[in-house]
Amino acid sequence: MKNKRFNLLLIAVVTIVSIWSLIPTWQDYSFTKQLNSFGTSRDSLSYAMSHRDDIENARQKSLKLGLDLKGGMHLVMEVDQVDLFEQKAWNKDAKFFSIMDTVRGDVAASDARVIDLLASEFKKANIPLSRYFYDIRNTDQEIVGKLQKESEDALNRAKEIIRNRIDQYGVAEPVITTQGSRKIIIELPGVSDENRVRNLLKGTAKLEFRLLREQEVLLRTLDRINTYLAQNGTAMQAPPVKADSSAAQATATVPAAGTASPATPATPAAGQSSKPLYDLVAINQYGIPVTSAHSKDFVSTLFHRADIQALLPPDTELVISAKPDDYGNKAEKFYTVYLVRKTPELTGGVITEAKATFGSQGAQPEVLMSMNSEGTAKWARITGANIGKRVAIVLDGVVYSAPVVQSKIPNGNSVINGIESIDEAKDLEIVLKAGALPAPVRITEERTVGPSLGADYIRAGMLSLLWSFVAVSGFMLVYYKKAGIAANIALVLNILIVLSVLAGFNASLSLPGIAGIVLTIGMAVDANVLIYERVREELAEGKTITGAISQGYDRAFSSILDSHVTTLVAAFLLYTYGIGPIQGFAVTLMIGTSASLFTAIVVTREIFNALLSKNLMSDKSFG
Amino acid sequence: MRIFHKTSFDFIGHRKIAYGISVVLLLSGFISLAVKGLNYGIDFRGGSEVVIRFQKDVDVSTVRGAFDAAGVSGSLKQYGMDRSFLLSTVFKGDTGGLKTLLDNALTSRIPGNPHEVVRIDAVGPSIAADLKWSAVKALVASLIAILLYVGFRFEIKFATAGVVAIFHDILSVLGLFSILGGMFEFMPLEMDQSIIAAFLTIAGYSITDTVVVYDRIRERIRGQKPSDYERIFNDSMNQTLSRTVITSGTVLLSVFVLFIFAGPAIRGFAFAVFMGILVGTYSSIFVAAPLVYDWLRLSKSAVRLRGGQKS
Numbered sequence: 001m002k003n004k005r006f007n008l009l010l011i012a013v014v015t016i017v018s019i020w021s022l023i024p025t026w027q028d029y030s031f032t033k034q035l036n037s038f039g040t041s042r043d044s045l046s047y048a049m050s051h052r053d054d055i056e057n058a059r060q061k062s063l064k065l066g067l068d069l070k071g072g073m074h075l076v077m078e079v080d081q082v083d084l085f086e087q088k089a090w091n092k093d094a095k096f097f098s099i100m101d102t103v104r105g106d107v108a109a110s111d112a113r114v115i116d117l118l119a120s121e122f123k124k125a126n127i128p129l130s131r132y133f134y135d136i137r138n139t140d141q142e143i144v145g146k147l148q149k150e151s152e153d154a155l156n157r158a159k160e161i162i163r164n165r166i167d168q169y170g171v172a173e174p175v176i177t178t179q180g181s182r183k184i185i186i187e188l189p190g191v192s193d194e195n196r197v198r199n200l201l202k203g204t205a206k207l208e209f210r211l212l213r214e215q216e217v218l219l220r221t222l223d224r225i226n227t228y229l230a231q232n233g234t235a236m237q238a239p240p241v242k243a244d245s246s247a248a249q250a251t252a253t254v255p256a257a258g259t260a261s262p263a264t265p266a267t268p269a270a271g272q273s274s275k276p277l278y279d280l281v282a283i284n285q286y287g288i289p290v291t292s293a294h295s296k297d298f299v300s301t302l303f304h305r306a307d308i309q310a311l312l313p314p315d316t317e318l319v320i321s322a323k324p325d326d327y328g329n330k331a332e333k334f335y336t337v338y339l340v341r342k343t344p345e346l347t348g349g350v351i352t353e354a355k356a357t358f359g360s361q362g363a364q365p366e367v368l369m370s371m372n373s374e375g376t377a378k379w380a381r382i383t384g385a386n387i388g389k390r391v392a393i394v395l396d397g398v399v400y401s402a403p404v405v406q407s408k409i410p411n412g413n414s415v416i417n418g419i420e421s422i423d424e425a426k427d428l429e430i431v432l433k434a435g436a437l438p439a440p441v442r443i444t445e446e447r448t449v450g451p452s453l454g455a456d457y458i459r460a461g462m463l464s465l466l467w468s469f470v471a472v473s474g475f476m477l478v479y480y481k482k483a484g485i486a487a488n489i490a491l492v493l494n495i496l497i498v499l500s501v502l503a504g505f506n507a508s509l510s511l512p513g514i515a516g517i518v519l520t521i522g523m524a525v526d527a528n529v530l531i532y533e534r535v536r537e538e539l540a541e542g543k544t545i546t547g548a549i550s551q552g553y554d555r556a557f558s559s560i561l562d563s564h565v566t567t568l569v570a571a572f573l574l575y576t577y578g579i580g581p582i583q584g585f586a587v588t589l590m591i592g593t594s595a596s597l598f599t600a601i602v603v604t605r606e607i608f609n610a611l612l613s614k615n616l617m618s619d620k621s622f623g
Numbered sequence: 624m625r626i627f628h629k630t631s632f633d634f635i636g637h638r639k640i641a642y643g644i645s646v647v648l649l650l651s652g653f654i655s656l657a658v659k660g661l662n663y664g665i666d667f668r669g670g671s672e673v674v675i676r677f678q679k680d681v682d683v684s685t686v687r688g689a690f691d692a693a694g695v696s697g698s699l700k701q702y703g704m705d706r707s708f709l710l711s712t713v714f715k716g717d718t719g720g721l722k723t724l725l726d727n728a729l730t731s732r733i734p735g736n737p738h739e740v741v742r743i744d745a746v747g748p749s750i751a752a753d754l755k756w757s758a759v760k761a762l763v764a765s766l767i768a769i770l771l772y773v774g775f776r777f778e779i780k781f782a783t784a785g786v787v788a789i790f791h792d793i794l795s796v797l798g799l800f801s802i803l804g805g806m807f808e809f810m811p812l813e814m815d816q817s818i819i820a821a822f823l824t825i826a827g828y829s830i831t832d833t834v835v836v837y838d839r840i841r842e843r844i845r846g847q848k849p850s851d852y853e854r855i856f857n858d859s860m861n862q863t864l865s866r867t868v869i870t871s872g873t874v875l876l877s878v879f880v881l882f883i884f885a886g887p888a889i890r891g892f893a894f895a896v897f898m899g900i901l902v903g904t905y906s907s908i909f910v911a912a913p914l915v916y917d918w919l920r921l922s923k924s925a926v927r928l929r930g931g932q933k934s
Contacts, residue, residue: 108748194719198717444747445745445746446744447744448743449742450740452741453674453676453741456886457886460889463885464881464883467880475873512889515881515889515892515893518878518880519877522876522877523874526831526873530835533863555842559834566827571827577757577758581816585817
C-alpha cells in the first residue's frame with residue numbers, strides 16, 4: 001500500500017514537473033504569435049517593450065530549436081598546427097622548410113597528432129628537434145611535450161579570440177567548443193549574412209606595419225622575375241604545390257567576373273610569351289605595377305614560390321593590395337603590387353583600441369587605432385626616422401594602405417583606409433580588438449541551413465509527430481480497447497517527459513531529434529504490447545483479471561528490461577561517437593526509451609489498479 | 624482483436640528454408656557491394672552540397688545549362704522537395720565564393736525565377752575521415768556491448784546467435800542500399816551519418832525482438848531434456864509471434880510516417896530503419912532462435928541459463 005502511494009506521488013510529480021518546465025515554451029510560442037499578429041511594427045514594438053521581462057524569461061527557459069530548424073551555421077575550424085610550430089622554430093633553414101613541407105603532406109593524409117608526425121619526420125631526417133626548437137639541451141621528448149602544450153594553448157586562445165569576434169559581431173546564443181587538439185566547433189543560430197561571418201572568422205587578423213622599398217627597386221625586381229620566367233619557360237604551368245588548387249580557383253572565378261564584363265582578357269593559363277610576368281602584371285600610366293582581379297590569386301601564388309622569392313632583394317616580399325585601387329579605369333579593377341620589407345616594423349599586438357568611422361573627406365570608411373605605451377614609443381621612433389617614406393599597413397598578407405609618413409606620430413595613433421564599406425570597417429574593428437589568432441585557421445566543415453528550409457523542417461517534423469501518434473495510438477485503441485487508452489495516456493506522458501527534459505537541460509530540438517521522438521512513439525508502446533499480450537495469455541489460461549494483470553506485468557518485465565537496455569546501449573554509443581545532428585537523435589531516443597520504462601510500466605499499472613479498485617476492468621478490457 | 628491467435632507453425636522444422644532465404648539475401652547484397660559498391664554521402668566522402676530552391680517550376684536541364692555556362696562544376700540532381708535541386712561538388716574551404724558564383728549564374732541566366740540557397744553542407748576530407756572512423760567505432764562498440772549484455776543475461780550461445788542476427792540485419796540493409804542506391808530520385812540512399820544512426824537503431828531493435836523470443840524460451844526450457852528442445856523452441860516462438868509482430872508493427876508504423884512526412888533529409892534514414900526492422904523481425908524468428916537450437920543440438924548438453932522469472 002505504501003509502495004502504491006509512492007508510485008502515485010511519483011507520477012504526479014513527474015507530470016507536474018514536465019508540464020511546468022514546458023510552460024515557458026508555450027509562453028514563448030504565444031508571445032511570438034501575439035507579436036506577429038499586430039498590424040504595424042510600432043504596435044508590436046510597444047507590446048514587446050511592455051512585456052519585455054516576460055518575453056525574455058520565457059525565451060530563455062523555452063525549448064530551444066536546433067540549427068537545422070531555426071536556420072543557422074555549424075562550422076568546424078581547424079587550427080593550422082604546422083604553421084604554429086613553424087612560428088615557434090629558430091634558425092629556420094631550407095632543410096627545415098623542406099621537412100615541414102613533408103609534415104604538411106603527412107598531416108593532410110593522416111589522422112595522427114601533428115606533433116607526432118613532426119617528430120617522426122625529424123627523426124627520419126636524423127635531426128634532433130632541439131636544433132630548431134627551444135633549447136639545444138632539450139631532448140626530443142621534452143620538446144614534443146612543450147610543443148603539444150603550446151598547441152593546446154593556441155587552440156584555447158584561438159577559441160577565445162573567435163568567441164570575442166562573434167560576441168562583438170552580435171550573434172544570439174553562439175556555442176563555441178573545442179574538440180580534440182585542433183578543432184573548434186562553432187554553432188551560430190539565425191545568422192543572416194553567412195558570408196560576412198565566414199570572413200570574420202577565418203582571418204588571422206595579423207596586422208603589420210612594414211616599410212615600403214623604393215619604386216625603382218620594385219620595378220627592377222619585377223624585370224628580373226620576368227626575365228627569369230621567360231628563360232625558364234616555366235611561367236604558367238604547374239607552379240609547385242599549392243598553386244594547382246588556386247590556379248583552379250582562379251579559373252573558376254573567371255566566369256563570375258566575366259558576367260560583368262564579357263571581354264575577359266586572357267586567363268593566366270593562356271601560356272607562353274616573351275613577357276610571362278608582364279602578361280599578368282602591367283605597369284600602368286602612373287608607372288605603378290598592377291594586376292587584374294582575375295589574375296590576382298595566381299600572381300599572389302607566384303610571388304610565394306621559392307624560386308621567385310630567391311630573386312627578390314634580401315629581406316623583402318612582394319604583396320598585393322587588399323582592394324582594387326582607383327586608377328581612373330572604371331571598367332576593370334586593378335590591384336597594386338608592392339615590395340615591402342619582410343620584417344615588420346611593428347605588429348598588431350600593440351593595438352589596444354580600434355574604431356570604425358568615416359574619414360575626414362566624408363564617405364571613405366576607415367578604422368582608427370591606438371596603441372599601448374610600448375607601441376606608441378616604437379611608432380614615434382619609426383615614423384620619426386622614416387619621414388617621406390611609405391609604410392604599408394598589411395593585414396593577413398595583403399596591403400590595405402601605404403601612406404607616406406608626413407611627420408613623426410607621437411601619440412600612437414594610426415589609421416587603416418582603403419576599405420570598401422562601413423560593414424567591412426566594423427568587421428576590421430572587431431578582429432583588431434579581438435586580437436590576432438595564434439595560427440591560421442581553416443574551415444573544414446560547414447553546415448548552413450536557411451531559415452525557410454528550417455521552417456519546412458519544423459512543419460515536416462510536426463506532421464510526422466502528429467501522424468505517428470495518431471497511427472500508433474489509434475492502433476493501440478483498436479487492438480487493445482480499454483487497455484489501449486492506458487497505453488496512450490502513458491505515451492502522451494512519455495512525449496511530455498522527452499520535451500521537458502530537453503527544455504530543462506537546455507538541449508535543443510533538431511530534425512533528427514524529432515525523428516528520435518517519432519521512433520520513441522513506436523517503441524514506447526512496445527513495453528505495453530509485451531505486457532498486454534502476456535495478460536491476454538494469462539486470461540486465456542483462465543486467470544482472473546486481477547491475477548492476469550499482476551502476472552502479466554511480472555512476467556513481461558525481464559523482456560522489457562532486456563530490450564530497453566539494448567536500445568539504450570545502441571543510443572548511448574551513437575551519442576558518444578556521433579556528432580551534432582546525430583547526437584540529437586541519440587539523445588531523444590535515450591530519454592524516450594528510459595522514460596518509457598517508467599510510463600509504460602509504472603503509469604499504466606497504476607491506471608489499471610485504479611480501474612480495478614473501482615471494478616471498471618473486465619476480461620474484455622484487453623481486447 | 625487478435626492477429627495470430629494460437630498458431631502452431633513448425634518454425635524449427637523449416638529452418639533450412641529460412642537459412643536458404645537469408646543466404647540468398649546476404650549473397651545478393653555482397654555481390655552488389657562488390658560489383659556496384661555504395662554511394663557515399665559527403666559525410667564520408669568529403670565535398671560540398673548545396674540545395675537551391677526556386678520560386679517557380681524549372682527544368683533540371685535548364686539549371687544544369689546555367690551552371691555549365693557559368694563554369695560551375697559538379698553534379699546537379701533533383702532534390703526530394705518541390706522545385707529544389709541538389710548540387711554536389713568537391714570541397715572548397717570557401718563556400719562563400721561558391722555561393723556567390725551560383726547566385727550570379729542563376730540570377731543572370733534564369734531571370735524572373737528567384738532562387739534561394741536553402742542549405743549548404745561542406746565537409747573537408749579530414750573531417751570525412753574522422754566521421755568514417757567514429758562510425759566504425761560506434762558500430763563495433765555497440766555490437767560488443769550487446770554481446771556482453773545478452774551473454775550476461777542469457778548465455779553465450781544465445782548472445783552469439785543474437786549478434787549474428789544483428790549482422791544479418793545490418794548487412795541485408797547494407798546490401799539493399801547497394802542494390803537500390805541511385806535508383807530512386809526521391810531518395811538517393813547514400814551512406815552518411817544518419818544511416819549509421821539507422822544501423823545502430825536496427826542493431827538495438829533487432830536484439831530487442833530477439834530477446835523477446837529468447838525470454839520465452841528461457842522461461843520454458845528450464846529443466847527440460849534436450850530431446851524436447853525442438854518442441855519448446857517452436858512453442859515459444861508461436862506464443863511470442865503475436866508480440867513480436869505487433870511490437871515491430873507499431874515501430875514500422877511510426878517509421879513509415881517518418882518516411883512519408885519528414886522530408887528528404889530523413890528519408891534515407893527512415894528507409895533503412897524500416898527495412899532493418901522488417902528483416903530484424905524475420906531474423907529473430909528465423910535466424911537467431913534456430914541458430915541457438917542448432918548449436919544446442921550439436922553441443923548435446925543441457926543449457927544453463929541465467930536470469931529469468933521471479934515467480
